[in-house]
Amino acid sequence: MAENQDYASGNGGIKALLLNFIHSQSFSGVFLFFCAVVAMISANSALSESYFHLWHTEIGFFIGETFIGMSLHHWINDVLMSFFFLMVGLEIKRELLFGELAGIKRAAFPAIAALGGMIVPAIVYTLFNFGTDSAHGFGIPMATDIAFALGVLLLLGDKVSLALKVFLVSLAVVDDLGAVVVIAIFYTEDLQTLWLLYSVVILGLLVGLNKMGVRSLFPYAILGVLLWITVHNCGIHATIAAVALAFTIPVKPKIESESFAQEAKELLERFLSHDKERANLLLASEQVHSIELLGKHSKSVQSPLVRLEHTLHPWSAYFIMPVFAFANAGVAISSNIHFDIDGVLPGIMLGLIVGKPVGILGLTYLAEKIGIASRPEGVMWIDILGAGMLAGIGFTMSIFITNLAFTNPEATDVAKIAILSASLLAGALGYFFISIRCHFKKKKEACCTIKS
Template sequence: MEAENKKGFLAIFKKITQSESFAGVLLLCCAILAMIVANSPLGEAYAQLWKTKFGFSVNGHFIGMSLEHWINDVLMAFFFLVVGLEIKREVLFGELAGFKRAALPIIAALGGMIGPGIIYYALNVGTDSVTGFGIPMATDIAFALGVLAILGKRVSISVKVFLVSLAVADDLGAIIVIALFYSTGVSLEWLAVAAGIIVVLVILGKMGVKALTPYMLLGVFLWIAVHNCGVHATIAAVMLAFTIPVAPKIDTLSFMDKLKTIVSHFQEAETKKDGILLQNEQVEALHHLSKEKNAVQNPLLRLEHALAPYSNYLIMPIFAFANAGVAIGSNIDFSIDHVFLGILLGLVVGKPIGIFTFTFVAEKLGIAARPNGASWMDIFGAGALGGIGFTMSIFVTNLAFDVNSAHGLVATDVAKITILVASLTAGILGSIFFIIRGKLSHH
């Protein structure tokens, strides 16, 4: 009975973790837990934990970073690698492949970045907080997918595809914003080293190298070069993703021929088998099958599928727990410039208006067309859900303000609280919009 209960529990747990909404729910839980811990008696220990240095000394010279930087610069590099792989996949095979298919989500994403950016900038121009204009520009794809999964059939497939492809295009936009506006004192020497490594990666691809190990090893050196050149190190992960080869080592027809040969050898050895143990020839056949299985797979998809679970269920939750915890006390000044209003209005108002306006104009000019079956109400609702910023917004917050200054510290804390409030508000409003729209459409 106990074994059956355990098996049933594991089956339920597996079903929950494989659902589209789980990553978003886990992310939200980690953010809320961080806020609870930061405002509990453990708050001081929580704050000090992320400042703890991890590394090693060589001849008295310390090589390493604080735990906060290990998470935000190193762990998040894997998150950005997955984002880069998703963007490349969508551009080559998905909803961003070809001008006609890519035009609408890219234009919508552009509107969804410009709208919030203008609102934030207009409210904070002339203040020290104006550097935060990039914070409300991003859409959190994990959260958005989670809300879509909860809404279920109330949102049509065409709208889901539109929002997901918009979020992917939005990620590319956020990466460009980080590279252009949140880089400091670029070192030309290290930039040249980074460019040289990228050239080597491209050459590997041209030579037909399909094994992922050389790319990943060079990716480590690319991260070091970019980290030292002044551009944020996570950009290195995106550049690496763009160089990962797409074509498999062998085509499917060759794989099928080899599969037939392997199965034939396996069957021949079966006739000689004595007992339950596999023959040496059968073990060897299984080994060959494993090799050929990897050879026929697209290297880009293989790497994305290998890393995505770690990114969604480990890296992003750790990032959320490490960065979302803000101690709410006398140090929090919501009236500092217009950081609170800029982010809140940017995500909740600027996103849907920007996405809707740019999409509407693009269709009227004949540049792009709405997905089949998607009404203008659907586009506005998708824009409302696009206001769920969270992960990328918090990431940009860490780059936007100088945490070594009193103003920067307060602005960062206010921004993080506002991102959480605005993302929840956008998610709730977007959900209510689709629920009401679904009920009205049935009357």
């Protein structure tokens, strides 16, 4: 098991990786919120016309008289977000193999929580929109934005237990997987059989590379681009290709840690043995060669999956998601917006604010009572309710699904306003609820200490 953890983390074990993930995601959530606010200000200011015109700018190139390209908005939502979904896929695979979702017993509780947090909001939305043109938007309140949710927990500092943070991360990972499945099944356009066949062939080649033990990421990247093109043309949203690619990225490193340690020891000894031969500050050619070999081996001992995840994470957290938020969160609020269009506004808001915590708490409570899952140690039911409130922050994935679900611009604008409002309210409710819970818990512990 320790060896597997080394594969998963690459450095410092799974606990250190999880703590780093929580810290970075928390900060990125704050940055994401800032970009969303800037987008709303831009959309409702003197810059409004320029803001909306920018996203319709065509970017591409001509081959003869044929233009190959897309609008900037599509480049962001289809191409840039594919890297975000690739990272999501890598996180899901790592958690399923080595993290909190490894094994049926460990995965059962957060998986059931996520399932409840998807089913109940979808039902709530459907109740308000059944039989209307907006019924297809049921997937919007099913999503959870882990960056925003952990950003709220960051504001609470050390008051929140690691167990609750781990539960929320695990729930969000399963939630992401559920969102991917929902997008693939329910938000697919007319399926093109031939392009789908090409996609299956390329996916088979990627699996073959994995089975043959290919550890270099370059061939995976080349086939990944081809997979994106074929999936895009077959009618399934192209970001699904990124998730499929992630599941084929190898986990096991090229060389074992013991072999690396031995090689590193020999190279360092060789480096030191030539140190006395230097006549100046410059390294001897043999020393330079030793350093180059050490660098090569240091890459070979790392898990390709974790190495790629670490590379993508800062780009995703501090560039891709903020750009997506800035491009998609801006809605011009005017008297022309029909907030009463079908049941979009109450369906999304109640789905996120009420459906999420009720679904998460209700289904996990039922699961524990019938004996198919049990709460993580140190997590109380009141903590599950607080986590459920924070899970109502849908932002990134909810807006992404909105763009797929609606063709009516009015419905899209109302949905985005509902998502932003509900996410802000869910974050505030979750913050104050968990803050009060932590206050009384600390007070109770202090009283018990005095009595003892």
